[in-house]
Amino acid sequence: MSTKHKIDLYALTWRLPIILWQLIFFVGPVVFMIAISFFVVKNYRMTEAFEFVNWQRMLTRGYFWDSYWYTLFIASLSAAIAMMLAFPAAWALAFRASENLRRGAVFLLIIPFFTSYLVRTFSWYVILAESGVLNAMLGYVGLGPFKMLNTHFGTVVGYLTLTLPLAVILQTVTMANIDKTLVEAARNLGCKPLATIWRVVLPLSKTGFVVTALFCFILAFGDFVAPFYLGGSQEPTLPILILDTTKSGQQWPRAAVVAIMMMLTLFAVAFTAIMLAYRKPKVAR
Amino acid sequence: MHGRGLNIILGVYVALIFTFVFAPIFFSLVFSFNSQRFPTIPLGEFSTEWYAKILSDPDIWQAVRNSVIVSTTTAILATTLGFCTAYTDFRYNFRFKGPYLALILLPPTIPLIIMALAMLAWLSRLGLSGQLWSIIMAHSVLTAPFAMAIIRLRLHQMDPDLEAAAWNLGGTEWQAMRHVIVPFCMPAIISSLCLTAAVSFDEFAVAWFVSGLNKTVPIVILEIVQGNIDPQVNAIGTFVFLTSISLVVAAQVIFISRQIKSHS
Amino acid sequence: MEKSNKKQQKHYLRRDVLRIGGGVVLSTPFVGRAWAQTTEINMLAWYGHGEPDMVGAFEEANNVKFVPKYYAGGDNMLALIAQSPPGTYDIILSDGEFVQQLNAAGYIEALDPNDYPFEDMLHEDFTKFPGHWDGDTLYSMILRGGHLGVSYNTTAMSAEEASSYEGFWKPELKGKVGHFDWHLPNLGMMSLKNGNGAGLWDLTGDQWQAVQDTTMSLRQQVGGFFDYGGTFNGLKNGEMLAMCGIGDWITGVLERDGAPVASVIPKEGGIQFTESYCIGKGSSKADLVKSFIQYMLSPEGQVKSAQMLAYPGFCVTKAGRAMLQEVDPKEAKRSHQMDGMPNDPIALINEGRIHYRDIPQQQSLEDWNDFWSEYKNA
């Protein structure tokens, strides 16, 4: 706590190694990736250079932009669906469930996070197949079969596998932390239940919800497993494009271009979201 | 507020959500004991064939061994990184604290596939790719923020006077760290070790890119899914599930339940 | 650079011991630690080539252990080699048409032709396979081949319909046609459909445009793009009723499993994939690898290749074929590897209905690849 200008060995011990570690293993790779996007590939070998050819090539390709808008769309859509599906459950857990029940539910929802996502995806594959579990069950009640695999539906189911538990957990925790008396006060003042949610619960949970939606978006945006195995990679999302690009002929520089475009998009989305989340709520909406 | 009917509807809804979340886990378990190579309805016979197969495959044992090495080392490294950052954030104020915190907190916002690409390119440039170490370095960066968050939350609950009290009673800064900060954070440290180990144990995108010829369990799963797809995947999945779940339960029992309790 | 890629690791378990039973294994998983050190051979190959059914017996006999890295396409293979230090891979299983590029880039060692049974080849093409020789120097040893045509679900398509690539456009198949996610075999087939015949890889600008148009017209039929596992699963569970870009190498596995699928070589002609072994440049285990290649070219090895669990390929040696007929007549019959049988792969080659897979002659691989990405996004 001294204000001396001597080198404080103790303070540096907790600071310097982390800075170094993160510079080498986090900043390093990201910066290097940016550098790579200017390299060129000759005979399947990457050669150092400073050329814009990769940028030019990728950004002028129709399929890049098709993938880009599709990925943005499907990731946003699945984040929105995850948020909406999660809300009633989270609301019930936050306001209607006992504390023990809530804790148990959150605990259960943590479990899937630590089971293999690949295995769960593979399981969906079997469930959603035309001859799969779900269609068989629907068949008993005379419905279907429906084509669910290799469709946008399949992709979204895959994304939800990843994001829905997270959305429910974060929403529940957010709403459980709302001061209950505010909700009761609103009810007491004659606010109808739905209006209470709209005028009291949602504004109070805004920050938490925006962050939750952002996480859902990030997870879906960067996932290649769901669109590939459940969506039949049509249309290919950006992560699949990255894989395709690296697979075909060491085109790392072009993959780097795609990756950088993804990062820029994410930063833009995250920035907007954070601005939204921390903006002062309008009074009396 | 009104009543029973709403509660029932909500209960059913929550049950549906849980069904969605647990269906793949449940069916994976079922298929792992199903004799068919390509599971369809109706199911085939009960069989432990796939378990016998993975248990007798030395490559899978090697992968398990690799995964254990990677996840424990990652857990220790990430928790150390997380602890240092959390403590620095708790204790100090300095000019570039914002960037400093961003440095450790940003990685999860970057999609794994991008991290994977960048890591491989960078590590092979440094001559560090294709080894177990490569996975560990990448995973430690990816999981440290979770460790940081857990430990920071715990420190947030600590009376800041405790550390000063230790100095005041004649302890050096190092002694205070050892006898006060670390014991106080111990539950969070253990939780963090469990959680980071579990995350690392299941991560495949980055591991797949940087691992070279060293395979961890999720990479083996990925290769089976990409290649000779068969219910071994489910058997391994069940195994991974059991491992992760014991780690998570440990973490839960020790720390998380306390967090939720004190926050609601 | 680093030696670690080649670093010797202890071989923990021996397969035969483990086959005794899982329970024993579970209690003593690392019992093999004290055993003699095993030489590791790094293999770069398509999925399945490093699995126990292929290499297990050789590993046993020679106290070696194969460490496989699987790739997904020839350009992927080249990329993987390019980004690894020389000597990383001891043995490379390459598609025939990529050998030339491997050689040009200096990734592979020369072989001694006297080591291998060239006198016993089933077809003269196999002795002087394109790209495998540079003048009189041998660089790659052919292992096996397979034919690509129309693969289909026999309940959804008749053999008649499948006998032309036209079959993919059958209205009932809308959304049920799948692609193996690699441009070469798919675009090759479209080129054959356009009647380019033997010139399927040597396309003028107009022809290339026509191939693109033909391909695009198929897009509405397409239900997905799959890797090996996905192709497999899609055909098996009926999600896909016809697949473009594959052949018996996938349907054969499913047939063995009792699925109603088949592959035929349509009247426009079929494509042959050819798989060949190369020795990685700078490998310190070239002698071991050589004896492995010899082993795989022996009748025993050829039978293993024909029976390979991941996907079958036909024998290239007469002795291998004879032995297959003897030890596994069922598989020999299923794969038509019997003289006088219709669709005998060797007979198909003799009839001129088979074209070896190659890389585009007038366009770059990149152009094809770019079009493929566009097509996927369409």
Place this chain on the structure above:
Amino acid sequence: MTEPLVTFRNVEKRFGDFVAVRNMVLDIHEGEFLAIMGSSGCGKTTTLRMLAGLEAPTAGEIRMAGRLMNDVKPHERDTPLVWQSLALFPFLTARENVEFGLKMRGVGAAERKRRALDWLDRMQIADFAERNVATLSGGQKQRVALARSLVMEPKMLLLDEPLSALDANLVIRMQGVLTKLQKELGITFVYVTHSQSEAFAMADRVVIMSQGDIAQVGSPKDIYRTPANRFVAEFVGRNNILSGKVLGGDAKGMQIATPQGTFTAQTPQTPLAPGQSVSFAVSADLLTLSETEPDTVNKAQATLISEEFIGSLVTLFLEGADGMEFKVQMQERALMDLDLSPGATLWLGWDAASASILSEG
């Protein structure tokens, strides 16, 4: 007196632009009970933290027994602190908490235990020695905290509002415990508080701080009866503060003209020139109240506004000329024969000795 235990010489502490302590000059003597008092943000806690070495002065010198302490680290000092939050280690038992300092100083386990139990016994909580501190009551925790500091056998004990979290009854009890301890041990207590009653009840000397400055140092009685300046007068007790201009005066008294009339106050040590602006304070309990004009030196008429009872003590609020509010404090029975209906006009009276001139500061 012997050489002071602690000397502050022109000590200043800044946090960025904020000056927490300004040009502090203060001696702390051996064996005294010194209270530092002030409202929050006045610098009292910063002063204490500088004594403990938790903050280093920005300028000036702090010496302990002659030794310059500015840059001596906290753990190299002998200044145990009883924290406002108590800062007991929640993962340790009561005994382990008390042992902590000894452990840091490398005292052997057996010796540590003996001394810790000894002190716990002395604080009458030996029964709870092996209990986790989280399970103890507020008063018990307080005693553990005291024992933890005193087991170090310091020459000086620092206390930072240690009683602020306790309920009123317990505060009185603990005040007794603290004064008794201090007398028995004969060591210096430096006690920081915002509570007048605590400071005045226990301390030998009180330091009153305001915005980083020392406003007054003195015995409780000095401060109460003769506040040095307007701040102290307003802060301490219930003072009536009147402002005006000096007319003149001699050693016996000074005449001051105010909007409420001309009054005589005690002559300060530094005489004031006529015409100078000045304030003086009269403690509320030194005012007399009557229906007829009193025969005191100073008198003024005022209208009763309201009254406030605390037990048998009554505070009356009256309005004098120019809207000046007077406060009068007295026993209830002394008011028996007065007409106390609101709006009644009453006479206030006080002696010149009761009115002390405040230095402007």
